[in-house]
Amino acid sequence: MKRSILFLSFILLGCSILFAQSTSLSPTVNIKGVFRKEYQGISKGTPFVLQRVVKLKNASEQGVSRTQAVLIVNGVQLGLPMNMFDVVSLQPDDKNSFWQSRQLSNELITYYEKKGYQESLRKEQAQEANDYLRELEQSKLFYEDAAVEDYLQCLLLSIIPEQMAVKREGVPQIRVLKSPSPDMLMLANNCLLISTGMLTTLDTEEELYAILSREVAHYVLDHGMITVNKNIARARRAEFWGAVMDGVVAATEEYLTERYDYYVPGLIYVTNDVVQALVNDDIMNRMGLDYSAQQEREADRVAMAFMDLMGKNKEALVSALTKINTYYERQRDAVALSKYGIYGSLSKRLEKLGEAPVLEEDRNYLKKNSGVVSFEAAMLDYNKDYKESRRLAMKNIDNGMACSDDYLMVARSIMKLSNTPEANKECMSYLDKADEVAKVTNLNICKMRILLLLRENKQMDAVDLLHQYQSLLDAMFQQPHSEEDAQWIAAEHTWAEKLLDRTYIM
Structure with missing residues (x-):
């Protein structure tokens, strides 16, 4: 017994001297574990606490x-070389220790030992992410809803560790991206982007x-x-993001030539071309x-x-x-299922994960995200994309959570895709x-009724109804409105006047 105590004392003294001449790579973590194999006289199954x-x-x-x-180990400090870490098994029992143990057990420490922490590259990557967010902001690609963002942020905080085993600064913040594709991207500046498409594709918390x-x-x-280090050399940042913005401008100008009759004051929709210009393989490759x-x-x-x-x-x-896989199969987008992010080799991964x-x-x-579903259907x-619009609107209707716009989107999809007495009645x-569930006057409902009446030769x-529509437009103009609203009101008045002229002639 005395010999064992003396032996442990020598180990303790040796380790104390050794660790006094060391640099700490992690904070104090105190993760529990056991030895998987016998090591230097320590038997298999012996418990320990990983300190740092x-x-x-x-x-x-x-x-x-x-x-x-x-x-x-048994009250004694012991140094275990990281290249021999496989002799132990960490047994985390809470959120922090789980993520800390993953950092320490997947060869990250060895990677940092070889590469260093690369502060300069991280700073550059954070700037790339800031440039990206600025492009998204200027293109009006963020879905703004404080309640939805707070719900997502609280959920993220229940997952993310308060303290890492390896130096990482800041707490990730969530922004919601206007995009029908189910995307989720963690940027280098700690911004987590989640698309409206992801929120509408999923059905449970x-x-x-x-x-x-x-x-x-x-x-x-x-x-x-790690991926950035593996990717090929990149163009200068100004040149790269300048080319991205050129693509966005081109996509925007193409759609500015078209006129959309569905309009909601204050809401800004985006085109698929703009989304694709800002969420694509080149950008994902550049940011790792x-x-x-x-x-x-x-x-x-x-x-x-x-x-x-x-x-x-x-x-x-x-x-x-x-x-997510079903979404892309429904879109017949085979390319997406082999690209960056969660889609890479998704079908094969699902085969291994099971049914x-x-x-x-x-x-x-479903209730928390019903507003996102309505917005996505309208976008x-x-x-x-009338079929997808109807599918999403029906999701809210079937769940008993529909607003006026959901019923309107279904009506519009029917009208755009068919013209039979039965379809018009539906x-x-x-x-x-x-109309029944609308909380405010919805001019789009009135306009669609006009078009349906003309279809039926009434x-x-x-x-x-056209005169009523003009009165509603006048009432809207009397309320506080934006310049865009004023332009739309003027255009609709012109449309109504021309239609009245043609209808009276008929």
């Missing part, structure tokens, strides 16, 4: 890593929690920086977001393990990824429902 990670000034032995994990956990895994494991298939599989595994620890249904990840489970209905999630209508019934009824 240090870098020694000199290696104690030839071939031994200078980077070492400082373990507390656990699915969203799973996808957020995947993105946090990419963030914690520094996949973006075109993750490898191996990184994607790792993010899947880590997210499922995290959900398991947090008492969530880890199968929700399979459900979420299946719905998607049937999850319980999440009324709370798809704006882009003339269209009118949806307009009646839109000219006099259409004339009466």
